[in-house]
Amino acid sequence: MAKGDLVISRVAGREASGVADADPVTTEVIRQGLNAVADQMALALRRAAFSPVIYDMIDFACALYDSEIRMLAQARALPSFLGTLGYCLEAAVRNVGGPGSLHRGDVLWSTNGYDNGSHPQDAVVVVPAFDGGKLVGYAVIKAHHLDIAAKDPYCTDTTDNFQEGVIFPGVKLFQGGELQKDMYRTVLANSRSPHALEGDLNAQIAAARMGADALVELRTRHGAETFELSMERMFDHGETMVRKCIERIPNGRYIVKCALDDNGLTDDLVPFQLAVEITGSDVVIDFSDAPPEDAGPINCPFPATVSSARCALLGLVGGNEMPNEGHFRPLEVRARLGTLFCPQPPAPIFLYGWASDQAIEGIGQALAQVIPDAVSAGSGGDLCALIIWGKDASDNYWIGGMDQPVGHGATSGGDGGGPLIIISCSGIRNTPVEVVESRWPLLVETYELAVDSAGAGRYRGGPGTNIRYRAMRDCYVTAVVERQRTPPWGLFGGCQGRCNAFVVHWPDGSTSSYRKATALRLPQGTVAEVLTGGGGGYGPPAERDPGEVIADIREGYVSEERARCDYPHAFVSQEGLGVTN
DSSP states (O other), X not given: OOTTOEEEEEOSSOSOOOOOOSOHHHHXXXXXXXXXXXXXXXXXXXXXXXXXXXXXXXXXXXXXXXXXXXXXXXXXXXXXXXXXXXXXXXXXXXXXXXXXXXXXXXXXXXXXXXXXXXXXXXXXXXXEEEETTEEEEEEEEEEEOSOSSOSSSSOSOOSSGGGSOOOXXXXXXXXXXXXXXXXXXXXXXXXXXXXXXXXXXXXXXXXXXXXXXXXXXXXXXXXXXXXXXXXXXXXXXXXXXXXXXXXXXXXXXXXXXXXXXXOSSSSOOEEEEEEEEEETTEEEEEOTTOOXXXXXXXXXXXXXXXXXXXXXXXXXXXXXXXXXXXXXXXXEEEEETTBTTBOOTTSOOTTHHHHHHHHHHHHHHHHTTTOTTXXXXXXXXXXXXXXXXXXXXXXXXXXXXXXXXXXXXXXXXXXXXXXXXXXXXXXXXXXXXXXXXXHSSEEEEXXXXXXXXXXXSSBOOOOOEEEEEEXXXXXXXXXXXXXXXXXXXXXXXXXXXXXXXEEEXXXXXXXXXXXXXXXXXXXXXXXXXXXXXXXXXXXXXXXXXXXXXXXHHHHTSSOHHHHHHHOGGGGSOOTTTOOOX
């Protein structure tokens, strides 16, 4: 294919299988069994992992696939990896010679961002599952590792993907159960923090092995024929559920314009648009009008683009079900080769997730006019991520990371939630203060709700946060704080929330603001302050219940001064409300 050619992703076998003779009760038992195995993989990984980014933040995804690379179950963890594990799996198996080259005891390892749909730090382990001598499926885990030999532990200024981490293009770490010692040593040698990498990698392998064994055991318990019939019915059920929801959306093509603050290299805004096209029970998410691939690392590999579309779709119509391949049958994703949402190597992709995050929010915004009861106003829209590192007294690297919660948009039924992690990473948790202060030379001076950060409306947005980290010794930080230029939008007369911000308070009393910065030196005593955005409001502020306004003041969400500006109707009669004049 050449640049500009249309790339289309759709699930193979988009039509229902028509299987009617699978017992529905047995099917549900098997479906829940698969979901339980996926969740058990996640639990095993967390219990065995070395790094807080895995065991506390839950920056990973675990899934089971059948031998045709159809997703059977994915654990409750990181939604932004939704469905990308199939791309990882397919590429890794292809790169080692195809399914015929696999044997019991093999473990595959990949850090190829273009195959995996993310930067190399989100590395993939694949364990094939064999029932006797027959390949019956796979257990796959993608997890974030602290350092895979990028130019810096985290980057915002790369200009090609070779600067972003060592590329293992799908290799065997174990072959037939035997550790490939040279390959294993090579993996560990390409990290500033090999002890952490080894601990997290071994946990990842162990959890995937457990998942593969449990998949075979579940299949054996019910019998191969029953298992496979129930699997087809399970896919059909997922498809039917999603199609019924899509049918309620009016047919049409709905376009939205989005933007990234910059590309990490220059200060120029990076606008893009996408379209959502509804026809009956089919939906197309169309990225084909996206701009050409960028010089900076904001390009989003096509697997991650597909994942963003799946995440947005299931967020609207998924019914809180754990997904399987059937849920994706109604969806088609389009992009053009060589563009922001379908780049080609060696275009840099380290910040791939920041484009996909804005796409997820944009898909909801595009549909707001036709399904107003199913969408929310805009959120803070970013992880506001800080990755901080340095060396300890023994000259060994320590590396820590914090994602921050933001305010979320109000809906037709109530105030916005928050502070919470954004939807694409909603399985992630912020790093607990106790972990930050015990593991790294940082002091968390402030962690509070941000008064007046939420957008006003009939229903107000959720508040953002104010967080201050003090460096207790010299260290470095890479900061990625998006949505400083595009505030969280309100809907149907609701007001905008505040934007995100990142401010560094230097020891000499001066301050500097940054959107994206790599390896910024923080001398001892420096304070890094993150101000996360609030959610947008829904409906006109004049329609907000005065009692709710007064309650917000009492609870500290809104100052009286701001409330008098946004909700003057609430102060027409203040008798008995306890508000100071």
